[in-house]
Amino acid sequence: MLLRTSSLLCSSTSVTFTPIQLFNPNISPHFQTLELSRPLSALCRARCHFSFVGARGKSSFFIRATATQEVVETSSNSELDLVEVGFLSGVHGLQGEICIKPNTDFPDLRFSKPGRRWLKQQLMGQEKIEEVELVEGRPHPAQKSWILKFRGLDDVDQVRQLVGATLLAEEDDRPELDEGEFYSRDLIGMRVLLKETGQLVGTVDNVFDNGGNDLLHVLLDSSSMEVCNGNPKTNQLVWIPFVDAIVPDVDLERKEMYITPPKGLLEVNMRADDRSKKERRQLEWKERKKQQKRLLAAKKKLCELEQKHVFDGLRFGEKSQRNLLAENIVQVNSTLLQKALQSIENPSKKRWNVTEEINALRARVSECNLSIPRECLGLDASKEKMGDNFTFLQLGKSLFSEGKVSVCLVLSDHENEQSEGENGAVSYLLTLLDDEQRFPKEEERACVPLVVVSPEHAIEALQKLFQDNDHFGFDSEKIWFLKEETLPVVCSSPLEPKKHKILMKSPWEILKSPVGSGGVLSILASHGVTDSLSSLGIDYLQVHSIESKPQEDLQHYISPMLAGLVSAKEAEIGIQVAGDSEVKNLEMVFSVKFLKRLKGKIVFEAVMKMNSHVQKVEKEWIELVPSEPNSFEFRSDIYRVLSECSSSSAKICLMNITV
CATH class of the missing domain: 3.90.550.10 (Spore Coat Polysaccharide Biosynthesis Protein SpsA; Chain A)
Structure with a gap:
């Protein structure tokens, strides 16, 4: 379920809405459709003010991505396209101010600039959206949040009813990208091809921020990708680092990108077999038990040779250090x-x-x-x-x-x-x-x-x-x-x-x-x-x-x-x-x-x-x-x-x- 939610991060499906009366429902903060609003440069991966999806810089192979998400929210009766930019997390003070947890790469634009915003809540399973006017906003660094003030909401009781609601903003109200830059949601659904041969590898299913660099989650094309036994696999996903050395060309108009993967990259994170997670865990457990038996047998033989002092390191140290000693003990030809x-x-x-x-x-x-x-x-x-x-x-x-x-x-x-x-x-x-x-x-x-x-x-x-x-x-x-x-x-x-x-x-x-x-x-x-x-x-x-x-x-x-x-x-x-x-x-x-x-x-x-x-x-x-x-x-x-x-x-x- 979590994986499915993540896979929708970059969706940009458009719907419209009609403003309706705001109610006080039980609110669910979960997002249905997400958008990574991180711009990406195919030519220059420098870190910039708006936190690009990828910053494929010439000085570093890997990229630094620090962006968050915005949710695309639309309605059926209006031409406005909205994005979710955060959710209201709690009341602040006694003057009708409220805290919001950002879910956007552009908090200054979304929260400090006065103007129209929309609040989304749920009542009896139905989403209700109402237009509101943002008067002012300021950051709250200690809480990693922002403090907002809406027109017409002046006391604690009024804003308390909004806690848990989602704040929406116009999708078009975002920075224009330079030439060669694009948003991560524009990558979703792109065809991925090998630059050398033109062979179809698959389609981009999602884009993830991995801290050090962004990763493309690519759904492999079953007709072109085969496992070692020659049988085509379905629903195979692989990770491809979004760096200039591996993804040199991105064609936004044709919805295609060309990759030059190092040898073994596509195979390294493919599952080698079709066994279930339960079966793999059982095999891992059996292997651990086998290793434990080997260690016990090796320790017994060393005890017979009066070498118990070798085991002292098993009682302290990091796990990797203890594992190293266990491996050393097993390797001794007694x-x-x-x-x-x-x-x-x-x-x-x-x-x-x-x-x-x-x-x-x-x-x-x-x-x-x-x-x-x-x-x-x-x-x-x-x-x-x-x-x-x-x-x-x-x-x-x-x-x-x-x-x-x-x-x-x-x-x-x-x-x-x-x-x-x-x-x-x-x-x-x-x-x-x-x-x-x-x-x-x-x-x-x-x-x-x-x-x-x-x-x-x-x-x-x-x-x-x-x-x-x-x-x-x-x-x-x-x-x-x-x-x-x-x-x-x-x-x-x-x-x-x-x-x-x-x-x-x-x-x-x-x-x-x-x-x-x-x-x-x-x-x-x-x-x-x-x-x-x-x-x-x-x-x-x-x-x-x-x-x-x-x-x-x-x-x-x-x-x-x-x-x-x-x-x-x-x-x-x-x-x-x-x-x-x-x-x-x-x-x-x-x-x-x-x-x-x-x-x-x-x-x-x-x-x-x-x-x-x-x-x-x-x-x-x-x-x-x-x-x-x-x-x-x-x-x-x-x-x-x-x-x-x-x-x-x-x-x-x-x-x-x-x-």
């Missing part, structure tokens, strides 16, 4: 944390070094070892240059084209949180994807599932990058954007050597650190990606790390040759390394069967680090800044799977890149 804590109590007796492991593989005499010149890493390398190794490249290309290989890109960009900047990993990834010498061609990517593992701060930039570039040829249904695996940082206290409490970045945020490349295996398993790849018929997962500032740029080749080598030798793992240097980049191929056998198992190493944090001391939160290592961060290297290969006799291929 199983991994428990395993990581064991690495403190039971550190590995044998020092592990990835370079030593790789050198041991280099030293072996095996058909699974392959040396390739760097110049042969390009996807267009010729058979003359590659010799017998050309068959591995051809086999790898065949596996990619048949949809048997998935690519996993691991972004590491912790030092530069502006990942989309010139030196960020996201920017470098864009360069890599556009280089068809180092990455499969765009037309060949549709059958290649893609997994992108990234720091949390880069996820949004990555998703936007792919959306803006049509997903670079990949199937959008076969792309996973995953946040890298992180674990809480725990304290190292000589006073309590066996108690390792989670450190807090703030009362509502857990201090976390990335696990490292080994976390890729865990994140793939926990999100069910490994199982999904298996169900898609994928045989191999090719994993590459993408650094924000690679020391050897040419190492970032997503070459099918490594997958071809692993397939040809029927191996479980393939590793690509550069010369005799230390292993710095992650270049590996896993068989999906081997990944499923691992089930996300990773080995942790606890590393002493200095970390500032907050701590609750006697009901007060204090910040602690250490001068020496005070905490453990947990690391895991993906190359530790080589130990699993040794115990399970899994076959490993090594592709050594030579200068």
Whole structure:
């Protein structure tokens, strides 16, 4: 009912009236037909004395609208068109003065200028209108109202009978608008079209003052607007900001306006489904209950690990802060944390070094070892240059084209949180994807599932990058954007050597650190990606790390040759390394069967680090800044799977890149 009333704000339907005797009825202050009397400039949206509907100024994208409403009131027997400008709210003083609550953009014009006015009241369900003469009026700032004096009404008893009546004025008695300006009610019913194509979007149903800017409520044309399932929708209303950048052209004579909406504007406030409000509320309630259960389960697991202090922030703070802490608690992988804590109590007796492991593989005499010149890493390398190794490249290309290989890109960009900047990993990834010498061609990517593992701060930039570039040829249904695996940082206290409490970045945020490349295996398993790849018929997962500032740029080749080598030798793992240097980049191929056998198992190493944090001391939160290592961060290297290969006799291929 309220929405229907609002939708009539700008009506200008004309009727006429015949003056009749004024009675003393029970009065209803509700308006039937409303008019926004705010003028609007299509060319200049500057704020002006009469409060425009829109002030589309060149200095600001948004508009400032402060106008109120006037009601169009007309009668059947006269040519006068009237507008409601306010209602009489109470008696003022003892001299027959009365207060009025304005409902107009022009209070000075309506209330201070003497002359004819009309009062509308109701008696026994019928409206009665009588002409009166306004003698004077003055503002009453404290009450946000005006004080009026009518001729012939000189005592309190007379004016008390008028309380609740509506004051009317002539509609034509209003300021003339400058060229390019018009009243908001003139916009109602206008056809809205796309400027670029001329396609009909809908018609303006209403205009609303949103405080910061005016909004057009547009009823979409059902024949031209369709939802995602292809079925036309009816009675769909969307909001369109009335600003020059979006509504550049308004044709008052043709009753048309042309819009240039940003991508997604028309879809963003459309209801995605036809479920009733009750059904949507039930779903929201179920989702809240599900989140509460997840939080309770996460709290129970942390209690078992003696980490109750993490919950202190749930007892105070803003709702958003408490929600942030609840989200942090749910995100803790308690199983991994428990395993990581064991690495403190039971550190590995044998020092592990990835370079030593790789050198041991280099030293072996095996058909699974392959040396390739760097110049042969390009996807267009010729058979003359590659010799017998050309068959591995051809086999790898065949596996990619048949949809048997998935690519996993691991972004590491912790030092530069502006990942989309010139030196960020996201920017470098864009360069890599556009280089068809180092990455499969765009037309060949549709059958290649893609997994992108990234720091949390880069996820949004990555998703936007792919959306803006049509997903670079990949199937959008076969792309996973995953946040890298992180674990809480725990304290190292000589006073309590066996108690390792989670450190807090703030009362509502857990201090976390990335696990490292080994976390890729865990994140793939926990999100069910490994199982999904298996169900898609994928045989191999090719994993590459993408650094924000690679020391050897040419190492970032997503070459099918490594997958071809692993397939040809029927191996479980393939590793690509550069010369005799230390292993710095992650270049590996896993068989999906081997990944499923691992089930996300990773080995942790606890590393002493200095970390500032907050701590609750006697009901007060204090910040602690250490001068020496005070905490453990947990690391895991993906190359530790080589130990699993040794115990399970899994076959490993090594592709050594030579200068």
